[in-house]
Amino acid sequence: xxxxxxxxxxxxxxxxxxxxxxxxxxxxxxxxxxxxxxxxxxxxxxxxxxxxxxxxxxxxxxxxxxxxxxxxxxxxxxxxxxxxxxxxxxxxxxxxxxxxxxxxxxxxxxxxxxxxxxxxxxxxxxxxxxxxxxxxxxxxxxxxxxxxxxxxxxxxxxxxxxxxxxxxxxxxxxxxxxxxxxxxxxxxxxxxxxxxxxxxxxxxxxxxxxxxxxxxxxxxxxxxxxxxxxxxxxxxxxxxxxxxxxxxxxxxxxxxxxxxxxxxxxxxxxxxxxxxxxxxxxxxxxxxxxxxxxxxxxxxxxxxxxxxxxxxxxxxxxxxxxxxxxxxxxxxxxxxxxxxxxxxxxxxxxxxxxxxxxxxxxxx
Amino acid sequence: xxxxxxxxxxxxxxxxxxxxxxxxxxxxxxxxxxxxxxxxxxxxxxxxxxxxxxxxxxxxxxxxxxxxxxxxxxxxxxxxxxxxxxxxxxxxxxxxxxxxxxxxxxxxxxxxxxxxxxxxxxxxxxxxxxxxxxxxxxxxxxxxxxxxxxxxxxxxxxxxxxxxxxxxxxxxxxxxxxxxxxxxxxxxxxxxxxxxxxxx
Numbered sequence: 001x002x003x004x005x006x007x008x009x010x011x012x013x014x015x016x017x018x019x020x021x022x023x024x025x026x027x028x029x030x031x032x033x034x035x036x037x038x039x040x041x042x043x044x045x046x047x048x049x050x051x052x053x054x055x056x057x058x059x060x061x062x063x064x065x066x067x068x069x070x071x072x073x074x075x076x077x078x079x080x081x082x083x084x085x086x087x088x089x090x091x092x093x094x095x096x097x098x099x100x101x102x103x104x105x106x107x108x109x110x111x112x113x114x115x116x117x118x119x120x121x122x123x124x125x126x127x128x129x130x131x132x133x134x135x136x137x138x139x140x141x142x143x144x145x146x147x148x149x150x151x152x153x154x155x156x157x158x159x160x161x162x163x164x165x166x167x168x169x170x171x172x173x174x175x176x177x178x179x180x181x182x183x184x185x186x187x188x189x190x191x192x193x194x195x196x197x198x199x200x201x202x203x204x205x206x207x208x209x210x211x212x213x214x215x216x217x218x219x220x221x222x223x224x225x226x227x228x229x230x231x232x233x234x235x236x237x238x239x240x241x242x243x244x245x246x247x248x249x250x251x252x253x254x255x256x257x258x259x260x261x262x263x264x265x266x267x268x269x270x271x272x273x274x275x276x277x278x279x280x281x282x283x284x285x286x287x288x289x290x291x292x293x294x295x296x297x298x299x300x301x302x303x304x305x306x307x308x309x310x311x312x313x314x315x316x317x318x319x320x321x322x323x324x325x326x327x328x329x330x331x332x333x334x335x336x337x338x339x340x341x342x343x344x345x346x347x348x349x350x351x352x353x354x355x356x357x358x359x360x361x362x363x364x
Numbered sequence: 365x366x367x368x369x370x371x372x373x374x375x376x377x378x379x380x381x382x383x384x385x386x387x388x389x390x391x392x393x394x395x396x397x398x399x400x401x402x403x404x405x406x407x408x409x410x411x412x413x414x415x416x417x418x419x420x421x422x423x424x425x426x427x428x429x430x431x432x433x434x435x436x437x438x439x440x441x442x443x444x445x446x447x448x449x450x451x452x453x454x455x456x457x458x459x460x461x462x463x464x465x466x467x468x469x470x471x472x473x474x475x476x477x478x479x480x481x482x483x484x485x486x487x488x489x490x491x492x493x494x495x496x497x498x499x500x501x502x503x504x505x506x507x508x509x510x511x512x513x514x515x516x517x518x519x520x521x522x523x524x525x526x527x528x529x530x531x532x533x534x535x536x537x538x539x540x541x542x543x544x545x546x547x548x549x550x551x552x553x554x555x556x557x558x559x560x561x562x563x564x
Contacts, residue, residue: 037435038428042451326424327417 004112013099013118020098020266024259027317028060031258034318035325067251075147075244082145087249090138090256094263097131100124101266102186104276104306105283108298116276116306117186124185125177128267129170132223136162138256139225139232139241146244154241157332158225158232164339165222165229171347172215175354176205176271189275193282199289202279205272209354213272215347220264221323222339225257228327231335265316273312276305461542466526468543469517471561472536479562480536483510487528487537495521496528517561519546520554 029044033056036043044056074083101124104116121127136158143155177183180191194203206213222229233240242253269275280286281304285295296304330338409415434448452459461467472480483500501513528537548554 034428036449037431038424040427040431040448040450042449042453322421322425322428326420 008112008114009118012114012116016098016101016103016118017095020259020262021095023313023317024255024262025060027258027261027321028063028254029057030317031321031324032056032059034321038322038325064248064251067248070247072249073244073246077147078244079145079147082141083244084249086138086142086145087245087252087256088138089141090135091252091259093131093135093138094256094259097128097263098266100127100185101263101270102189102275103309104302105190107302115186116302120186122184122187125173125183125188128185128263129166132260132263133162133166135256135260138253142245142253143232143241146241148244150239151241151243153238154232154234154243157238158241161222161225161229161231161335161339164336165219165343168219168339168343168347169216169223171344171351172212172219173271174347174351175209175212178351178354178358179205179208185270185275189270189277192274193277195289199280199287202274202277204274204277209272209350211350212347212354213268215343215350216268216271217319219339219343220268221320222335224260224264224320226261226320227324227329229335230329231332234329261317261320262313265313265320268316269309269312273316275312276309278304278308281305458545461544466524466529466539468519468541468546469522469528469537469539469556469561470541471515471558472538473562479512479515479558480534481512481515482508482534482536483512484533486531486533490527490531492525492527493521493523495519512558515558515561517556518554519556520551 033043035041044059045053047053047056047058047062049058074080099119100117100121102115102117107114107116117124119127139158139162140155143151143153143158146152176188180188182188182191192202192204195201196203196207201207225232233242242250245253280288281296281301283298283301285293285301287293431448434443434446437443437446438448474480481498482503483498485498485500488494488496488498495518497514497516497518498512499514499516500510503509503511524539526539529539546554
């Protein structure tokens with residue numbers, strides 16, 4: 001590995017992480033504006049710099065400034081080390097997952113081949129799942145170290161919910177893994193570049209595994225700890241695992257939720273909506289099923305791929321936000337029932353049916 | 365599942381003692397209570413939560429796309445008459461008042477600028493909050509009996525009933541300034557004298 005390789009890798013990794021971090025920061029604005037437009041309101045529009053308002057975009061900056069200037073409070077009897085560590089764990093493990101998300105196809109410059117994936121590892125899916133599971137350590141440690149029973153209860157709920165829905169998430173994507181025969185996300189996205197029914201329908205995850213898509217969507221939504229499934233929080237009953245946190249540390253928990261939303265949206269894009277695949281776009285150009293061919297240069301193909309990835313990401317973020325601002329929250333027992341008694345058996349049935357269908361298809 | 369409402373009815377019957385002197389009455393009472401509280405059993409499909417989920421998302425999305433379209437069109441100055449939000453941006457653009465709404469009082473003037481008020485004390489008498497205090501004085505013009513040397517109106521006490529306006533024989537007091545956002549730092553500055561009331 002030459003120093004140029006290392007430099008490119010560094011650029012790619014920092015670019016991916018910073019982009020996703022900015023998207024998550026922007027989501028505080030998106031959340032306010034989308035909920036406002038949904039509810040016939042205007043939404044945040046007051047923060048201005050020299051009378052320039054930019055549709056309320058500066059509210060994100062104002063929030064950060066407020067968070068940073070607030071008092072950092074550590075309760076008496078708290079485990080100071082773990083108390084300070086917990087928010088960082090939440091954010092870092094939510095961000096680390098993006099390393100394995102492929103944001104584009106191979107970029108070929110001269111004789112150098114660059115995979116647009118920060119960490120080009122062949123166990124990408126397991127890596128992301130591991131990082132998502134580790135993220136719950138932030139929640140549990142926050143609850144544990146606060147020396148507050150409400151926070152502790154919130155942390156326990158966070159752990160229980162994460163376990164319940166992580167299992168379903170794992171089982172739901174088994175179907176996708178079986179269809180595409182890989183857990184390398186880049187290879188999985190390439191696999192989704194195939195077409196069914198004489199080239200008309202793309203072989204995207206959502207087409208071949210619609211049931212798994214719904215299961216994964218539900219479980220992933222629960223994984224983000226946001227409203228229909230915000231059991232670790234619940235202002236009216238147990239306040240939340242971050243009850244003792246203030247200032248930017250509280251802000252980091254808030255941000256971690258949003259980063260997880262982006263991560264989940266990115267994961268769904270990659271698994272079910274063909275990642276960076278553009279409809280009918282092959283490495284040399286558009287091959288439309290009615291026989292037309294439009295040649296596209298290599299750089300434009302890669303650029304369109306990256307653009308398509310981010311558009312699909314935006315779509316899923318929109319869906320997650322719409323769900324968050326539409327549905328009322330579940331009760332704790334309802335969430336546990338949904339996780340263990342409905343989603344898990346359903347995902348297991350999905351695996352069995354997929355296996356049978358694949359076996360039958362292969363025998364012909 | 366079909367008989368679950370029947371099961372619940374039987375369960376209820378267990379709790380009601382249908383023996384003894386008031387058995388028939390109690391059964392009737394129970395039946396009435398059950399009928400009043402009788403809710404439809406959800407079907408299996410409704411119990412999956414899926415239909416209501418999509419209905420909800422459909423409703424909010426409809427609002428979202430409708431409002432979003434018009435917000436974008438407003439940016440280009442189109443369809444400004446269609447509202448994309450119900451919000452009134454209050455301090456900058458106050459909500460339009462109804463023509464008849466009662467707002468802060470003013471004393472109307474004659475052509476020479478003196479108050480139209482003749483200090484008849486009708487408003488002071490009718491005021492249920494007793495917030496008006498008029499000091500009468502003799503008017504130099506012999507055709508006008510009196511004039512208010514001072515006209516004190518305590519807005520801290522006023523209940524905005526509009527009786528003073530109704531009762532005035534000279535149309536000397538009106539509540540049509542359109543000012544509602546009256547906020548002061550002290551009770552004393554809520555007290556309006558003749559000068560403040562006449563300068564609108």
